[in-house]
Amino acid sequence: MMSRNSTTRGQRQTQVPPSQEPQMLPESGKPSETASGCLLRFYWMFVGHAAAFFAAYGIVQAEGMVSASDVLFWLFVASLVLVRYADIRRFDGRTAEGRPATIRDGHRFALQVLGAFAIVWAASHGLNYFLR
Structure with missing residues (x-):
């Protein structure tokens, strides 16, 4: 039986570097590789943060001290x-x-997000106060 790097009579033998050999794709059955897992990850990494900042902008533009933007802001943060x-x-x-995330990583994320967005919320209200 011939290997793929062997040749028949009259052909030049060429070596295929390991980096150019076809690679088998891993089976994607893990939850982290499903569409749902990717969408969740995309939401908490990008979309949720952007939505909270848009709600913060709504707080700055709102009339009065408490508005629907406040509710939306905290819903996005939660x-x-x-x-x-x-x-x-x-x-x-x-x-x-x-590496696999642990609940401790989740707690750290929650504290960081809540702390950072509390500052954003307070700054938004401060800007609202000074711009009105």
């Missing part, structure tokens, strides 16, 4: 934490370094 939790528990969530 959804970030809940979606990250679901990503970790049900969809094999990963850290930025690529």
Whole structure:
């Protein structure tokens, strides 16, 4: 039986570098590789943050001290934490370094998000006050 790098009579033998050999794709049955897992990850990494910042802009533009933008802002912030939790528990969530995320990573994320967005919320209200 001939290997793929062997030749028949009259042909030149060529070696295929390992980097150019066809690679078998891993089976994607893991929850982290499903469409749902990818959408969750995309939401808590990008979409949720952007939506909260748009709601913060709505707070700056709103009339009065409390508005619908306040409710939307905190709903988006809460959804970030809940979606990250679901990503970790049900969809094999990963850290930025690529290792499996733990509940402790989720708690750290929640504290960072809540702290940072509390500052954004306070700054939005401060801007609202000074611009009105």
